[in-house]
Amino acid sequence: MQSPDTPYVNIAAYKFITFDDTAEKRPQFLEFCQKHNLRGTILLTPEGINLFLAGLRHQIDAFLAWLRADERFADIVVKESFSEKQPFTRILVKLKAEIITMKHPLIKPEEGRAPSVEPQDLKRWLDQGHDDAGRPVVMVDTRNAFEVDVGTFDNTVDYRIAKFTEFPQVIADHKPDFDGKTVVTFCTGGIRCEKAAIHMQNIGYDSVYQLEGGILRYFEEVGGAHYQGDCFVFDYRTALSPDLKESQTAQCFACRAVVTPREQLSPDYVPGKSCPHCASKQRAVADAGTAAAAQA
Incomplete structure (x- = not known):
C-alpha cells in the first residue's frame, strides 16, 4: 500500500x-x-x-x-x-524488433498464449507438491544467471543462461528431463516466461504453464511463499523483497555484478568504484601478470 x-x-x-x-x-x-x-x-x-x-x-x-x-x-x-x-x-x-529478444519470430503470443497459472494456484500446487492432475510441478527460471542469484523459487531449474536468446536451445536439449511433469516458467514480470512457454509448446512440451504476471505479481498476491531471496529489477533499487520494498542488494557500477548485503561489508566494496567480484578478477589478472613476468 x-x-x-x-x-x-x-x-x-x-x-x-x-x-x-x-x-x-x-x-x-x-x-x-x-x-x-x-x-x-x-x-x-x-x-x-x-x-x-x-x-x-x-x-x-x-x-x-x-x-x-x-x-x-x-x-x-x-x-x-x-x-x-x-x-x-x-x-x-x-x-525495437521484439519486446524481449528471443530471435524466434514465429512466436506470436497475440495469436494464442500458452496456459497460465495464477499466483494463488501456483502456491497451492507448491504447497501440495503437484498440480491438480497429480503431476509433479517443476519451476523453470527463464531469467539470466545474475538475476537468479538475487533470488528464485525453491528447487528451481536454472540453466545459468547469460541472455534470453540462449533459452530456446537449452530447453530443447533438456526436454526429456521433464517427461511426466508439469513445467511452470517464470520471470520478473511475465514477458520472458510467456515467450518461453509458447516456444516449449511449439517443440512438444505437453504440460507447460507461464506464471501469470511473473514474480512481481506473485509477490503482490502471495508474498514470498516458496521463494528464497529478492527479485532483481532494472532500476536503481536493484531488487525488491517479497513485500515489494527496496532491498539492501546493490549493483556494482564498475562490473554490473549484483552485490549482496554481506558482500557490501567487504573492503573491496566501494560504491560506484568496485566490489568483491571485480576486485577478485583484477587480483587474478595481476597475479597472472606477475607469474608471467617471473617466468620470462
Missing part, C-alpha cells in the same frame, strides 16, 4: 499485440511522458509494448488513461510498487 513516505509509483506493464505504427507513435509517447514528468523506459515493437515508468500518482494515472484510450492497450495489466524517490534518471522511448 502506498504511503506518504513513498510518493513515487513504479509501474511495469507489457502487452503482445500487433503494433505496426511504432515509428509514428514514438514521438507521441515521448512528448506525453516529458509533459507529465515521467521517467523510465518504453519499448515499442511490432509485437507489442513493454514499459517501466515512474512518477507521482496523478502523473501515472494520466499516462494510463492516455495509453488505454488506444483500444489495442485498453486492457493492459499493470503491476505497481512504490518508492521514496524517482528510480529513473530520464525517459527513453525506443523502437
Whole structure:
C-alpha cells in the first residue's frame, strides 16, 4: 500500500499485440511522458509494448488513461510498487524488433498464449507438491544467471543462461528431463516466461504453464511463499523483497555484478568504484601478470 513516505509509483506493464505504427507513435509517447514528468523506459515493437515508468500518482494515472484510450492497450495489466524517490534518471522511448529478444519470430503470443497459472494456484500446487492432475510441478527460471542469484523459487531449474536468446536451445536439449511433469516458467514480470512457454509448446512440451504476471505479481498476491531471496529489477533499487520494498542488494557500477548485503561489508566494496567480484578478477589478472613476468 502506498504511503506518504513513498510518493513515487513504479509501474511495469507489457502487452503482445500487433503494433505496426511504432515509428509514428514514438514521438507521441515521448512528448506525453516529458509533459507529465515521467521517467523510465518504453519499448515499442511490432509485437507489442513493454514499459517501466515512474512518477507521482496523478502523473501515472494520466499516462494510463492516455495509453488505454488506444483500444489495442485498453486492457493492459499493470503491476505497481512504490518508492521514496524517482528510480529513473530520464525517459527513453525506443523502437525495437521484439519486446524481449528471443530471435524466434514465429512466436506470436497475440495469436494464442500458452496456459497460465495464477499466483494463488501456483502456491497451492507448491504447497501440495503437484498440480491438480497429480503431476509433479517443476519451476523453470527463464531469467539470466545474475538475476537468479538475487533470488528464485525453491528447487528451481536454472540453466545459468547469460541472455534470453540462449533459452530456446537449452530447453530443447533438456526436454526429456521433464517427461511426466508439469513445467511452470517464470520471470520478473511475465514477458520472458510467456515467450518461453509458447516456444516449449511449439517443440512438444505437453504440460507447460507461464506464471501469470511473473514474480512481481506473485509477490503482490502471495508474498514470498516458496521463494528464497529478492527479485532483481532494472532500476536503481536493484531488487525488491517479497513485500515489494527496496532491498539492501546493490549493483556494482564498475562490473554490473549484483552485490549482496554481506558482500557490501567487504573492503573491496566501494560504491560506484568496485566490489568483491571485480576486485577478485583484477587480483587474478595481476597475479597472472606477475607469474608471467617471473617466468620470462
